[in-house]
Amino acid sequence: MIEPLKVLIVEDEALLAMELESLVEEAGHSVVGWATSSAEARKAVDTTDADIAFVDIHLTDGPTGVDVARYIGERRKSMVVFMTANPKRIPDHFAGAIGVIAKPYTMNGLLSALRYLQEGVRRPPPKSARPAGFTLSPAFETVWAPTS
Amino acid sequence: MDWKRTRESADAWHMTDDLHVEHGKGDPFAAAIRATRMSMIITDPRQADNPIVFANDAFLRLTGYQRQEVLGRNCRFLQGPKTDKAAVEKLRKAVDGVVDTSIDILNYRKDGSTFWNALYISPVSNDRGELLFFFASQLDVSDRKRSERRITADKERFEKAVQERTQELEAALEARTTLLHEVDHRVKNNLQMIASLILMQRRTIKDEAARQSLTTTLERIEALSTMHRRLYQSKDVGRLDVSDFARDLISDLLTASGRTHINSKLDLEPVSISAEKATPVALIVNELVTNALKHAFSEQPDGTATGNIGIRMSQPDGHLNIEVSDDGVGMAGTVSETSFGMRLIKSLAKQLHAEIGWHDAAPGTKVVISIPNEPQHKENAS
Numbered sequence: 288m289i290e291p292l293k294v295l296i297v298e299d300e301a302l303l304a305m306e307l308e309s310l311v312e313e314a315g316h317s318v319v320g321w322a323t324s325s326a327e328a329r330k331a332v333d334t335t336d337a338d339i340a341f342v343d344i345h346l347t348d349g350p351t352g353v354d355v356a357r358y359i360g361e362r363r364k365s366m367v368v369f370m371t372a373n374p375k376r377i378p379d380h381f382a383g384a385i386g387v388i389a390k391p392y393t394m395n396g397l398l399s400a401l402r403y404l405q406e407g408v409r410r411p412p413p414k415s416a417r418p419a420g421f422t423l424s425p426a427f428e429t430v431w432a433p434t435s
Numbered sequence: 436m437d438w439k440r441t442r443e444s445a446d447a448w449h450m451t452d453d454l455h456v457e458h459g460k461g462d463p464f465a466a467a468i469r470a471t472r473m474s475m476i477i478t479d480p481r482q483a484d485n486p487i488v489f490a491n492d493a494f495l496r497l498t499g500y501q502r503q504e505v506l507g508r509n510c511r512f513l514q515g516p517k518t519d520k521a522a523v524e525k526l527r528k529a530v531d532g533v534v535d536t537s538i539d540i541l542n543y544r545k546d547g548s549t550f551w552n553a554l555y556i557s558p559v560s561n562d563r564g565e566l567l568f569f570f571a572s573q574l575d576v577s578d579r580k581r582s583e584r585r586i587t588a589d590k591e592r593f594e595k596a597v598q599e600r601t602q603e604l605e606a607a608l609e610a611r612t613t614l615l616h617e618v619d620h621r622v623k624n625n626l627q628m629i630a631s632l633i634l635m636q637r638r639t640i641k642d643e644a645a646r647q648s649l650t651t652t653l654e655r656i657e658a659l660s661t662m663h664r665r666l667y668q669s670k671d672v673g674r675l676d677v678s679d680f681a682r683d684l685i686s687d688l689l690t691a692s693g694r695t696h697i698n699s700k701l702d703l704e705p706v707s708i709s710a711e712k713a714t715p716v717a718l719i720v721n722e723l724v725t726n727a728l729k730h731a732f733s734e735q736p737d738g739t740a741t742g743n744i745g746i747r748m749s750q751p752d753g754h755l756n757i758e759v760s761d762d763g764v765g766m767a768g769t770v771s772e773t774s775f776g777m778r779l780i781k782s783l784a785k786q787l788h789a790e791i792g793w794h795d796a797a798p799g800t801k802v803v804i805s806i807p808n809e810p811q812h813k814e815n816a817s
Contacts, residue, residue: 300624306631309638345620372623373616374668389668391627391660394634394653399690418690419683420664 289409292316292401295337295365297328297355299347307341307370310394314401325351329358337365338408341388344371356382366408368400374422381424385431389420396420407431474498474573476510480558480566484509485530488568497575499545510571513552515543526556533558533566539576551580619667626660651725651776658684658721662713675713677755678703678748681720685746688728693739697732700745706755708808715783716755716806720746722780723759723802731763731799742799755808762799770800 294311296318298304308318319335322328324347332340332355340359344352353376356367360383367384369377374387381387385407388400399418406413412431417423423432468475474497477489486507495502498513505512514523522540529536535557542552553574559567630653637649661683666675685699708716724744732740747758770793771777784791789806 300628302628302631303624306634309635372620372627375616389664391623391630391657391664393657393660393687394630395657395687395690399687416686419661419686 289405292338292405292408293319293336295319295328295331295335295340296321297323297331297340297342297346297352298370299323299343299345307397310397311401314398316401316405322346324348325355325358328355332359332362332364339366339368339385339404341368341370342384344369344373344376350376353378353382356384360384368404379425381426383426384424385427386421386423389422392420474575476505476571476573478510478569478571480530480569485569494573497544497550497573498542504545513542515541515547515549517541517549518543526554529556530569539580542573549577550575551577615672619672623660623663623667626656626663630656630660654688654725655718655721657687658717659714661687662717666710666713673710674707675710675716677706677708677713677716677720677757679705680713680717681746681748684717684721685724685744688724693734694728696739696741697728698743700743702745702747702749704749706748706750706808708755708806712787712806712808715786716757719780719783719787719789719804720757720759722776723757726776727759727761727763727800731761733764750808753808753810755806757804757806758801760796760799760801762796765798766793766795766800 294316296304296307296311298307298321301323304321304323308321311318319337320331322331326348328340328342328346340355342352342355342359344350346352346355352369352371356369359365359367367382369381369384369387370390370392371377371387372390374389377384377387385404388397392400396418399415400421403413403415403418403421406415407427412433417432469491471491472493474494475489475491476487476494478485479488482488487505487510488507490502490505495505498505511523518541522538525536525538526540535555537553537555540552540554541549543549553576554571555574556569556571559570561567633649633653633656637646637653640646640649662675662680665680665683666672681703682701685701688694689697689699724746727744728740731744732742734740743762745758745760747756747760749756780791784804787806789804791802791804794801794803
């Protein structure tokens with residue numbers, strides 16, 4: 288049994304955050320915080336101890352999700368997965384994030400992504416197949432999904 | 436002695452000037468050069484500063500000088516403040532290098548007015564290769580220069596107008612693209628929102644039939660989500676590759692609990708369809724696949740089902756053919772003529788002008804749909 292993940296949700300839409308929290312917890316993981324803006328996100332990063340942060344690109348204070356990812360990366364406290372309806376806004380280097388779950392994701396797609404990420408974070412590289420709608424960053428592609 | 440000979444030759448030109456009344460008629464070449472409308476001069480490079488030793492009448496008419504004002508002078512007096520320094524330098528190099536050259540140069544008349552001079556200079560040597568003269572002809576090409584300048588100005592104006600228009604169009608395209616991304620973003624967020632609302636509602640319901648009903652609705656919404664995600668991932672947001680969509684859909688549906696023992700067999704040619712067809716096609720494929728997953732395979736005591744489900748997509752002669760097959764319990768168990776799912780499939784097929792047929796595949800069921808589709812090479816035309 289792999290140890291469950293502690294998840295930080297950075298998402299400005301309350302409804303999506305609520306439902307995401309339910310799905311994360313139903314899958315056996317825990318949610319340690321929810322932030323809607325980059326300032327809230329920074330505070331949550333400093334005061335909680337998450338394994339992974341799901342970060343939307345567009346927050347209440349604008350397209351600041353990439354800054355949040357960079358902030359998390361600098362502190363080396365948790366890993367980042369973007370969750371956005373606009374993956375084209377993510378810079379090529381992904382600001383150090385593992386990858387992106389493209390919105391709209393499906394319930395099964397999200398549950399598969401959680402399983403995949405749990406394996407990847409706890410016992411890399413992940414054994415499950417990469418779920419549809421989940422894209423790895425170039426840096427993690429070479430480590431988690433080497434072609435050779 | 437050679438010096439003497441060449442001096443004589445130079446003097447001979449002088450003499451045609453000095454003695455043009457007496458001797459000109461006897462020398463047809465000299466007479467021709469004097470009388471031609473082409474302006475011509477001869478200079479003597481062996482005298483200090485290469486002075487003009489002969490100028491014909493055409494030269495005097497062109498420049499406005501008297502003959503005695505030009506003879507004995509270097510021809511640089513034709514230059515003025517607006518004469519191109521680079522052109523003068525090119526001339527100097529040709530004279531120093533004793534080679535012929537032609538150049539358009541701005542010259543000044545005696546009265547200070549300017550003209551464009553298509554100047555041709557050529558060295559003249561004797562049969563021993565000794566330089567005797569420079570021969571120069573001048574042609575007033577001011578008119579040609581004026582029209583050249585006008586053409587250049589027109590061209591620049593035109594290019595500027597094109598550039599401005601291009602910038603306008605690029606800005607408009609940029610605005611349109613931004614708007615499209617914004618709308619796309621909202622559509623996708625709203626689909627996520629709708630799915631979340633259904634999921635939240637489902638959590639509050641105890642009744643299994645009601646939960647099933649919401650699950651079916653969720654699957655239909657999620658099929659549209661998968662379709663939209665694929666639609667906007669493609670380079671052309673007006674088109675969808677149905678095969679990519681089918682691959683995502685089946686992998687998504689098979690990861691659900693209780694379905695992990697069902698195998699998929701995919702035989703998918705890339706087939707591009709227009710965005711208008713994307714929604715009905717996505718819903719039909721979802722309906723056929725989820726229907727097979729729910730009804731074709733008998734459940735084991737542990738709640739799992741085992742079997743194979745196949746999707747084929749091909750594009751023969753202007754049709755998109757989709758085939759969904761299973762090796763389950765057969766048509767009697769899977770096809771219900773009166774269900775909402777069946778009505779949905781038939782209505783969407785009608786909208787697409789598609790033909791649809793259910794076949795007994797023994798074992799299992801095979802559904803074949805044939806949808807008229809535009810030829811693939813027109814992929815980028817819409």
